[in-house]
Amino acid sequence: MSTRDIDKEIESIHVKLDRILDQLQKITERPPGSKRPSPKPKPPALTAEEIPKFQERFNSLYERWLSGNEHEVQEELEQLDVDELRRLSDANNLNVTSRMPKQKVLELIAARFREKRQLHRGVSLRSNNGT
Amino acid sequence: MKTIATINFKGGVGKTTATWSLGYVASLDPKVKTLIFDLDAQMSLTQAIALNEDGSPFKSFSDWYERSNGKHKTIFCALDEFTKPATNFKFGINHDFIYRISECYHFVPSVEDLYWTELELFDRDKVKYFIQRLLEKIQNSTNVPNYDYVLFDCPPSFSLLSYSVLSCCDLVLIPINPDFFAAKGLDLLLGSLRMRIEPFPVPRIGVFMNRAKKPGGASIKRYSNETQRYLDDARDVLGRVSKEKKLKVRLFDTAIFDRVGMKRAIQEGMPSDFQRQFQNLWNEIQVFLREK
Numbered sequence: 001m002s003t004r005d006i007d008k009e010i011e012s013i014h015v016k017l018d019r020i021l022d023q024l025q026k027i028t029e030r031p032p033g034s035k036r037p038s039p040k041p042k043p044p045a046l047t048a049e050e051i052p053k054f055q056e057r058f059n060s061l062y063e064r065w066l067s068g069n070e071h072e073v074q075e076e077l078e079q080l081d082v083d084e085l086r087r088l089s090d091a092n093n094l095n096v097t098s099r100m101p102k103q104k105v106l107e108l109i110a111a112r113f114r115e116k117r118q119l120h121r122g123v124s125l126r127s128n129n130g131t
Numbered sequence: 132m133k134t135i136a137t138i139n140f141k142g143g144v145g146k147t148t149a150t151w152s153l154g155y156v157a158s159l160d161p162k163v164k165t166l167i168f169d170l171d172a173q174m175s176l177t178q179a180i181a182l183n184e185d186g187s188p189f190k191s192f193s194d195w196y197e198r199s200n201g202k203h204k205t206i207f208c209a210l211d212e213f214t215k216p217a218t219n220f221k222f223g224i225n226h227d228f229i230y231r232i233s234e235c236y237h238f239v240p241s242v243e244d245l246y247w248t249e250l251e252l253f254d255r256d257k258v259k260y261f262i263q264r265l266l267e268k269i270q271n272s273t274n275v276p277n278y279d280y281v282l283f284d285c286p287p288s289f290s291l292l293s294y295s296v297l298s299c300c301d302l303v304l305i306p307i308n309p310d311f312f313a314a315k316g317l318d319l320l321l322g323s324l325r326m327r328i329e330p331f332p333v334p335r336i337g338v339f340m341n342r343a344k345k346p347g348g349a350s351i352k353r354y355s356n357e358t359q360r361y362l363d364d365a366r367d368v369l370g371r372v373s374k375e376k377k378l379k380v381r382l383f384d385t386a387i388f389d390r391v392g393m394k395r396a397i398q399e400g401m402p403s404d405f406q407r408q409f410q411n412l413w414n415e416i417q418v419f420l421r422e423k
Contacts, residue, residue, distance in 0.1 A: 045351075093356040093363070112360075119314055119364055 046091050054091030058109075065113050066120065077106055085109075132270055132278055133420050134300040136334075138285040138293060141316050144306045145341040147175045149387070150284040151397050152409040153304075153416070157280050158236035164276040166229065166237045166269070168206070170296065171286040172245035179397040180230075180238060195230055196240065204228040207244035210292075213261050214253045220264055224272035237275070248291050258291045259331075263299040289327055297324070298331035301420055306341040306387075307365055309357050314364035321372040321380070335379040337419055338365060339412055343386035354386065362386070381419050385412040 046054070065073040077085065082102040089096040094108045137150045150167060158165040169176035181192045199205060204227040212222045222228075230238045248258070262283075269275060283296045297303060305320065307313035317338065325333050340362050344355035352359065366382050373380040387408050396405060 093352075093359040095356050115311060116364070118311075119318065119368060 046087060050087070051091045054088050058088060058092045062113055062116055066117055077109060132266065132281060134266065134281045134283070135302045135304050135416070136283045136285050136296040136300040137304045137306065139305050139307070139316065140287055140320055141312065142287040144308050144313070146287070146306055147179065147284050148396060149304070149306050149341060150282050151176060151179065152401065153413055154236060154282045155401060156406060156409045156413045158233065161235060163279045164235050166239065166278040166281045168239045168281065168283045169241035170245070170283055170292045171241055172243060173286070174241040174243065176284045177240040180232065180240070182398065184398055192230065199227050202227050205242045205244070206239055207242045209265055210248065210253065210258070210261055213264060214257050220268070222268065224268050225274040229275050245292070253291065255291060259294050259298055262295040266299065294327065297328050297334065300334050302416065303334050303336045304416070305336065305338045307338060308342050309340060309344060309361045311361065314361055314368050317365055318368045318372060321376065321378065325376050325378070333378055335381070335419065337381050337383055337416060338369060339383040340386035342389040344389055358386070383412055383415045385415055387412065
């Protein structure tokens, strides 16, 4: 194959690549005047009335969790809508964001339950068997 | 004379800054005479008062300190004198022992020798009465003012001198920081306080949040989530332990917010917002001390 043939071949490849790039650009470009799809509206901020209700609910869930009904509480939390879970967490001063996935929110709640249990158990770090 | 001991087992929670700041706001009232003690052999408060921003000593303080040491008028000399067997406590109180920071604000610095107090050099039972007897001497001395408030910056442990202060003070002030170990440490501290101080009565106990964080963004909350959570935890612990141990406990509503350069406030002067917070805390402390 002569050098000229090679040049021709390369040129045809370039033409093809240009066409592909052109097509790709058309696909990714938004039509003029169109806007980004609007994000899901943020849920309204917690109201002063809501906060104590969520706190009461959180405490009641914690008490049940502490008394051994861990699976029952976990199932109940899992059944909640993610927005509801986020609001429950926010009212109880857990660092949740409006986009935090459900699993992460559940993990935060579980971590807080464990932390509270550690405090609840008091000061003794010794075993109680008296030995 | 009302006496306040700032203590926490945990180091770095802001005991020194809190002691100095509360003494400072108290002494802003020209009718109130305040005395602060540095009982920590680490000498943080003494160094903060003694040193300039660049680390060089204040001439007036270093001259006084040298004189005080030369005349054997340090807190260690007082303790040494007090614990001598079969002697009366002969220790003259004057301004060679007490340094004047300002007209209304006076100070008894620490000395490195305080490290020795933890060794078996002193009669441990006798040391328990040391601060009580020293305060009586101060109160009866005509060489120094009648102090309205005495604040003690205690070491981060139940040292011999801590016992001595805790067994005679009116208020144990515990600064906590917004972290899990603060609430847990509070549990431990309160749990052992009665046992440690007995047979003396347990003084009232005040707790406040130091280095509180503000919430981010446009939140209308008063504190960051962490600060609020650990404040709630501290409240739970205080409620439970005060009932179990029959202690008179108060979690103060005023929190001191974290601030860049907070530690430099002693040397460089107190920023106005910081001063306002300590003034509010001081007002709450006074109310608590006046309660029956």
